[in-house]
Each structure stands twice: as C-alpha cells, then as structure tokens.
Amino acid sequence: MVEHFVWVTTRRIRPGALEAFERAWRPDQYPQALRRAYAYWSEDGQEITGVSFWDTKEACDSWRASAVETQRREAMAPYVVEEQEGFYRGRELGVGPA
Template identity: 65%
Template sequence: MEQHFVWVTTRRIKPGTLAEFERAWRPGIHPDGMLHAFAYWSEDGEEITGVSVWDSQDACEGWRSSDAERERREAMAPFVVEEREGFYRGGALSIPRG
C-alpha cells in the first residue's frame, strides 16, 4: 500500500456563516508539500471537514506552524464554534469487485 500523510480538520461553524467562513478558510497560497486537498460540507452547512494529503509529516507541520496558516486560522476564528483535527498515515484500500 502506498502510504499517504493526511491532515483532517472538522469544524462546526456558526449558523448562516458558511460563505464568510469559506472566504477565510481558503489559503492564499499553495502550501509546499501539499499534494491534494478536499473539502466536505454537511447538508446544513454548519460542519466542514477538510482533508489534505502531504508528501511528508514534516511538510504538514511546516505549514501548520507558518505565518500564513496562523493568519488563516485567525481569519476563520470568528465563525468557528468547535474544531477537531488530527494527523494520520494510511492509503487507498482495494475494494473487491463482484
């Protein structure tokens, strides 16, 4: 299995603030070492899960401690009610066809 390094963040946001949150949430630059990024919204628009895939844990930690990420988090803060995050290792699973 090809190993990936993945950062997952799930945020519950204040009702009715999805558009404002999205503007603050999107990074202004492409972080070094980020290979892919995905975003998933709950149907009510009050929970957002971001999944980013990195070439290494060091690259992810470098972004997480950068001034650009600090500024992005400060911009999101007025809309966030709760946040959970974690770093994971793993890869794609083979799904039998039948």
C-alpha cells in the same frame, strides 16, 4: 503499498456563516508539499471537514506552524464554534473487483 500522510480538520461553524467561512478558509498561497485537498460539509452547512494529503508529516507540521496558516486560522476564528483535528497515515483501500 503507497502510504499517505493526511491532515483532517472538522469545524462546527456559526449558523449562516458558510459563505464567509469559505472565503476565510482558502489560503492566499498553497504549500508545495500539499498534494490534494478536499472539503466536505454537512447538509445544514454548519460542519466542515477538510482532508489534505501531504508529502510528509514534517511538511504538514511546517505548514501548520507558518505565518500564512496562522493568518488563515485568525481569519476563520470569528466563524468557528468548535474544532477538532488529527494527523493520520494510511493507504487507499482497493474496493470492487480487481
């Protein structure tokens, strides 16, 4: 079983702010321990869920405490109404015929 370390963040943003929020959301640099990242948004463009896969929880925690991440969060702040996040461990589920 391959285990994944996943950080999930869901943000509700101000109406009409999706384009500006997306510009602020992208970091200037990406951490080496980040393996994959996905973004999903609601039809109305007011809720964004980011899912990122990391080598370890410690690598994710280190990134979250970094100056680059602090600057990124400050840039997003004017557009964010509400934010929820969590860190998870899990694995891919096999679906369909094997």
